[in-house]
C-alpha cells in the first residue's frame with residue numbers, strides 16, 4: 230500500500246499518511262495505524278475491550294473503543310512535548326477488540342484475561358481501551374503471572390477499592406480491592422491520582438490504605454501543581470513494574486463529559502497529559518484507558534481527551550524503548 234509512505238530497512242509501519250489519504254477516510258484503527266496482522270511483530274498493541282456490564286450508574290462504555298479510535302484520527306507522528314516519535318521508535322499496531330461476554334461477568338473477566346494474555350504472549354506491551362473499570366482486574370491477573378505483584382498507578386475520581394455492590398464482587402467500583410486481595414499488587418507502591426468527591430464511609434479511606442494505596446487528590450494539584458504531583462508519583466512508583474490505569478473520569482466533567490460516574494472538581498486534560506509525561510523512565514508494563522461512554526459525550530470532547538492520553542502513554546513507551 231503506498232498510502233502509508235515508503236518503509237525501508239525494517240522501520241516500523243506508521244499511520245496512513247494524512248497528506249495522501251484524508252483523515253476522515255482510511256482505516257478505523259487507532260491513529261490509522263496498521264492492524265496487528267499487517268505487521269510481523271508489534272512492540273505495543275492497542276486492544277479494545279467493549280464491555281460495560283460492571284457499571285453502577287450510566288452505561289455506554291462498551292462503545293468506548295470505537296469512539297476513542299474515531300477520535301484519534303488527527304494525531305500526528307511527532308510529539309514535541311516529549312521529543313519523541315511514538316509510532317516511529319517502536320512498532321505500534323491495533324489488535325482489534327476482545328469478544329467479551331456481555332451477559333456473564335465471570336466469563337467476561339476470563340475473556341479479558343485470555344485476550345490480553347494472548348496479545349502479550351506475542352511480545353507486545355498492551356494498551357487497553359475500555360470498557361468499564363472492571364476490566365483492570367483480569368488485566369492485572371495476566372500481568373502478575375509474568376511480573377509478580379505490580380504497582381498500580383490509578384488515575385480516577387474514585388477509589389475503586391470498594392468491596393461489593395448488591396453483593397457482587399466484580400464491578401467497576403471493586404477491581405483494585407480484588408487485585409489487592411489476590412496478591413497482584415505491590416502494596417508499597419500503589420497510588421491513586423485525582424481522587425475527589427463523596428465516599429460511602431470514612432472507613433473507605435482506611436480500607437484503601439490497608440489495600441496498598443496512597444493518594445494524590447485532585448485538590449493537591451491546586452496546592453502542589455503538576456510538578457509536585459509528578460515528584461510524589463515518581464517517588465512512590467520507582468523500583469519495579471508499573472501498571473497505569475486511567476479512568477477518564479479523573480478529568481473534570483468539563484473535560485470529559487462522556488463517562489458513567491462523573492464527579493465535579495477534577496483534573497484538566499492539560500494537567501493529566503503533563504502528569505503522564507512525568508512517567509518517562511519508569512518501568513511501565515501495561516496501561517488502560519477506561520470509562521469513556523460515547524452516548525454522554527459531546528463534540529468528541531471525551532474521545533479526543535482519551536486519544537491524547539493514549540498518545541502520551543505511547544510516547545512514554547517510545548522514549549523508554551529508545552533509552553533501553
Ligand SMILES: N=C(N)NCCCC(=O)O
Nearest residue numbers: 285362387401402490520
Ligand atoms: N470506576 C468508576 N468509574 N466508578 C466507580 C464508582 C462506583 C460507585 O458507583 O460508587
Ligand SMILES: [Zn+2]
Nearest residue numbers: 386387476478
Ligand atoms: Zn471513576
Ligand SMILES: [Zn+2]
Nearest residue numbers: 362385389476
Ligand atoms: Zn474507575
